[in-house]
Amino acid sequence: MSERSTIKAIVMDAARQHFADDTIRDVVVRAQDGVEDDDFMDIRVIYDASDGRLRADATSSFIRVLRARLQERGEDRFPVISYVSEAEALTE
Numbered sequence: 001m002s003e004r005s006t007i008k009a010i011v012m013d014a015a016r017q018h019f020a021d022d023t024i025r026d027v028v029v030r031a032q033d034g035v036e037d038d039d040f041m042d043i044r045v046i047y048d049a050s051d052g053r054l055r056a057d058a059t060s061s062f063i064r065v066l067r068a069r070l071q072e073r074g075e076d077r078f079p080v081i082s083y084v085s086e087a088e089a090l091t092e
Helices: 003-018 056-072 086-091
Strands: 024-032 040-047 078-085
Touching: 003 024, 003 040, 003 056, 040 086, 056 078, 078 086
Parallel strands: 040 078
Antiparallel strands: 024 040
């Protein structure tokens, strides 16, 4: 499994455990070069908005959950997370 697909699997698993399992549709992970060796990952969590928006407390706490999971696997790049509805993702 490639590094990107391994990270994607970690993010997807963490997101499905943290949010309602059927809410998360996909995740997109892109490595980004930062300034002064501060590389990061651009992560888009695509969710089903038919039941409304994701809860703010869940989105704000997900960064801690995800960082811990990534660091357990030796991934030190900081995840920058955006949340996009399925409909919005289709228009991009």
